[in-house]
Amino acid sequence: MDNVLYTTDFQKMMDNEEFQNDWILKVHDFMVKELELSEDLAISFISSEGTLLKDLAAARKELNPQFLDTGMKKLTDLEKTHLGWLNEKIPDPAKLEKFTKFRKDYLKHTNSEV
Numbered sequence: 001m002d003n004v005l006y007t008t009d010f011q012k013m014m015d016n017e018e019f020q021n022d023w024i025l026k027v028h029d030f031m032v033k034e035l036e037l038s039e040d041l042a043i044s045f046i047s048s049e050g051t052l053l054k055d056l057a058a059a060r061k062e063l064n065p066q067f068l069d070t071g072m073k074k075l076t077d078l079e080k081t082h083l084g085w086l087n088e089k090i091p092d093p094a095k096l097e098k099f100t101k102f103r104k105d106y107l108k109h110t111n112s113e114v
Helices: 002-006 010-015 017-034 039-061 065-089 093-113
Strands: none
Touching: 010 017, 017 039, 017 093, 039 065
């Protein structure tokens, strides 16, 4: 959620075809080879993440300063739903933490190059 709200051109970066192709391959390889999770899970995550980012971007556009608490709750709820799904699919806390760090490091590195 923070990236959608505070990172300049985050949605543009995530929508970039070159970025998407690289990200899909990196997620797939990391989940399947490093974490030894199923290929289906990697594909489901990428799809779910894409939907989440589009939903967060749409909710961000609808933020109204007069109703900021309501808008922020909607963003938080969307993210919690996604994280709940991810926690369910990766029940091993060590693997989940490893994946979360991988994602954060990748996005940080990629965003600094944009």
